[in-house]
Amino acid sequence: AQSVAQPEDQVNVAEGNPLTVKCTYSVSGNPYLFWYVQYPNRGLQFLLKYITGDNLVKGSYGFEAEFNKSQTSFHLKKPSALVSDSALYFCAVSGGNFNKFYFGSGTKLNVKP
Amino acid sequence: NAGVTQTPKFQVLKTGQSMTLQCAQDMNHEYMSWYRQDPGMGLRLIHYSVGAGITDQGEVPNGYNVSRSTTEDFPLRLLSAAPSQTSVYFCASSFGQGVNEQFFGPGTRLTVL
Numbered sequence: 001a002q003s004v005a006q007p008e009d010q011v012n013v014a015e016g017n018p019l020t021v022k023c024t025y026s027v028s029g030n031p032y033l034f035w036y037v038q039y040p041n042r043g044l045q046f047l048l049k050y051i052t053g054d055n056l057v058k059g060s061y062g063f064e065a066e067f068n069k070s071q072t073s074f075h076l077k078k079p080s081a082l083v084s085d086s087a088l089y090f091c092a093v094s095g096g097n098f099n100k101f102y103f104g105s106g107t108k109l110n111v112k113p
Numbered sequence: 114n115a116g117v118t119q120t121p122k123f124q125v126l127k128t129g130q131s132m133t134l135q136c137a138q139d140m141n142h143e144y145m146s147w148y149r150q151d152p153g154m155g156l157r158l159i160h161y162s163v164g165a166g167i168t169d170q171g172e173v174p175n176g177y178n179v180s181r182s183t184t185e186d187f188p189l190r191l192l193s194a195a196p197s198q199t200s201v202y203f204c205a206s207s208f209g210q211g212v213n214e215q216f217f218g219p220g221t222r223l224t225v226l
Contacts, residue, residue: 004155032212043117043203043217044156051212090155099144099163099210100171103155 027095136204
């Protein structure tokens with residue numbers, strides 16, 4: 001069965017510090033991995049995806065993610081956090097049936113000035 | 114482009130009532146989907162469609178019906194609402210199928226009393 005785990009409900013980081021939001025997945029076959037961000041009372045917005053190729057994927061707003069096949073992880077990272085990065089972040093995976101997406105439970109990122 | 118639009122934004126139903134959540138996109142996307150978002154559970158796929166006339170079940174399809182008569186519209190029907198269907202519902206669309214980013218609507222907050 002396909003699944004996604006985001007082990008941290010909340011991540012707190014100071015502005016200017018690096019941030020990491022963790023994601024692990026379970027999928028049959030090769031995974032397609034995604035990160036989305038949700039601001040309050042809004043729909044989700046796409047940040048980045050991994051389909052194939054380079055394990056380090058760069059996306060919007062300075063975010064990047066590293067695909068690690070052996071650890072089945074796809075952690076989201078940013079070298080220097082901004083207060084405006086505070087939001088809810090979701091990891092998602094599709095695999096096997098690439099029309100079905102499975103989302104993690106979300107991680108709330110709090111960036112303090 | 115309006116992107117993905119959803120109506121209504123808010124709705125309160127009584128148990129047993131029926132209603133249709135509307136979703137439309139003007140990007141000529143083949144793929145459309147419906148999710149529900151519940152606290153601590155992330156987004157769960159209800160139904161999806163890969164083109165006009167083609168629909169399939171997602172992770173949590175029970176209690177919901179869909180149809181796709183045009184490329185633009187993908188309504189979600191609740192035939193007999195139950196309190197367990199209280200949630201925030203998101204519609205999304207993407208070009209092609211599973212490998213592409215999804216564009217999300219603003220959501221419909223549904224309460225079933």
